[in-house]
Amino acid sequence: xxxxxxxxxxxxxxxxxxxxxxxxxxxxxxxxxxxxxxxxxxxxxxxxxxxxxxxxxxxxxxxxxxxxxxxxxxxxxxxxxxxxxxxxxxxxxxxxxxxxxxxxxxxxxxxxxxxxxxxxxxxxxxxxxxxxxxxxxxxxxxxxxxxxxxxxxxxxxxxxxxxxxxxxxxxxxxxxxxxxxxxxxxxxxxxxxxxxxxxxxxxxxxxxxxxxxxxxxxxxxxxxxxxxxxxxxxxxxxxxxxxxxxxxxxxxxxxxxxxxxxxxxxxxxxxxxxxxxxxxxxxxxxxxxxxxxxxxxxxxxxxxxxxxxxxxxxxxxxxxxxxxxxxxxxxxxxxxxxxxxxxxxxxxxxxxxxxxxxxxxxxxxxxxxxxxxxxxxxxxxxxxxxxxxxxxxxxxxxxxxxxxxxxxxxxxxxxxxxxxxxxxxxxxxxxxxxxxxxxxxxxxxx
Numbered sequence: 001x002x003x004x005x006x007x008x009x010x011x012x013x014x015x016x017x018x019x020x021x022x023x024x025x026x027x028x029x030x031x032x033x034x035x036x037x038x039x040x041x042x043x044x045x046x047x048x049x050x051x052x053x054x055x056x057x058x059x060x061x062x063x064x065x066x067x068x069x070x071x072x073x074x075x076x077x078x079x080x081x082x083x084x085x086x087x088x089x090x091x092x093x094x095x096x097x098x099x100x101x102x103x104x105x106x107x108x109x110x111x112x113x114x115x116x117x118x119x120x121x122x123x124x125x126x127x128x129x130x131x132x133x134x135x136x137x138x139x140x141x142x143x144x145x146x147x148x149x150x151x152x153x154x155x156x157x158x159x160x161x162x163x164x165x166x167x168x169x170x171x172x173x174x175x176x177x178x179x180x181x182x183x184x185x186x187x188x189x190x191x192x193x194x195x196x197x198x199x200x201x202x203x204x205x206x207x208x209x210x211x212x213x214x215x216x217x218x219x220x221x222x223x224x225x226x227x228x229x230x231x232x233x234x235x236x237x238x239x240x241x242x243x244x245x246x247x248x249x250x251x252x253x254x255x256x257x258x259x260x261x262x263x264x265x266x267x268x269x270x271x272x273x274x275x276x277x278x279x280x281x282x283x284x285x286x287x288x289x290x291x292x293x294x295x296x297x298x299x300x301x302x303x304x305x306x307x308x309x310x311x312x313x314x315x316x317x318x319x320x321x322x323x324x325x326x327x328x329x330x331x332x333x334x335x336x337x338x339x340x341x342x343x344x345x346x347x348x349x350x351x352x353x354x355x356x357x358x359x360x361x362x363x364x365x366x367x368x369x370x371x372x373x374x375x376x377x378x379x380x381x382x383x384x385x386x387x388x389x390x391x392x393x394x395x396x397x398x399x400x401x402x403x404x405x406x407x408x409x410x411x412x413x414x415x416x417x418x419x420x421x422x423x424x425x426x427x428x429x430x431x432x433x434x435x436x437x438x439x440x441x442x443x444x445x446x
Contacts, residue, residue: 098153300367301362
């Protein structure tokens with residue numbers, strides 16, 4: 001009888017690239033475009049400088065490219081660096097309802113090995129689809145118990161997806177991929193206490209590197225057990241002690257796709273506050289609101305908003321990304337929620353801080369993660385209401401390709417010349433027809 005982990009490995013190994021649904025290949029391209037855009041933008045940040053300086057100091061053999069840097073390095077180091085860059089701005093895609101960010105751990109592992117081993121574009125896209133699906137299924141199998149314990153699911157579930165995607169590129173059979181998942185699972189890491197610091201994006205980078213390493217070592221006979229997920233002291237038992245769902249992980253392979261529940265972000269911060277920001281910006285634009293007009297901003301929200309983002313007085317920009325109060329205030333003052341709204345200077349801005357002090361939330365268990373009821377009271381006595389049913393970027397209201405390209409051009413254009421940026425975008429859209437990924441990896445370097 002197959003174990004839980006063997007069943008997942010069999011799905012990843014046996015699914016042919018040419019039978020994957022067309023929408024999944026298109027979505028893989030969209031996630032790669034999004035990853036390149038946000039990683040290029042993030043490559044100029046202080047945290048990125050620390051990591052990229054370390055990459056250069058390691059002076060590893062140049063088999064894989066680092067986004068936004070003029071260097072190559074080993075696949076493992078590239079996976080770590082690119083995973084960190086992808087998650088640094090918290091601008092990467094999110095799986096509903098688990099809040100897993102599947103791209104940051106999976107794409108960097110897949111892309112690094114695809115570059116080294118000259119995988120075709122189609123096989124590379126398929127490896128991401130199956131790796132991301134594995135990560136999302138592991139995540140949904142432990143939702144919400146695992147996250148409620150304090151684990152950061154992008155690091156802990158993401159490492160399984162990174163190993164699965166890397167294993168596809170390496171052509172692992174079921175037994176070797178089972179071992180790779182075992183090694184990856186014992187390296188699953190990341191706790192939520194470091195949210196608002198560089199530790200959070202490190203979880204994604206670590207997961208990408210650990211999954212790649214696990215698959216690479218398993219290719220040569222390294223063992224990791226037969227059931228890291230469902231075993232007596234496996235992932236479910238140890239990291240989700242209050243519950244798990246075997247059917248959520250293993251049910252309806254090839255029919256139910258958790259990847260369909262993934263969404264691209266319009267704002268560079270914790271996704272559960274996106275409905276708030278959208279509603280505030282819509283009211284701001286409809287009524288030409290100014291900060292000195294605001295008496296109070298009240299929101300009725302999903303419980304995760306307060307659980308994850310209740311920081312009334314953030315001290316630095318990264319903490320502002322996990323403050324629903326700051327997100328709402330910056331949206332009102334600037335009409336935006338890009339990375340520029342989450343600098344140290346913005347967090348300390350007296351105008352934004354003044355509005356931030358007027359923001360309050362009430363939890364409502366009946367409200368969805370992508371929903372908000374918003375009330376803005378003005379000093380002249382007027383009351384403005386807004387109900388965002390499904391925020392832009394959620395699976396029910398996905399970001400369009402045009403909006404994604406607009407986001408890409410704005411962010412990639414911060415780092416790359418216009419011609420190079422445009423060529424990189426075209427290379428990704430045509431990746432399923434490409435003989436290898438070299439055009440993408442060459443153009444994503446600064």
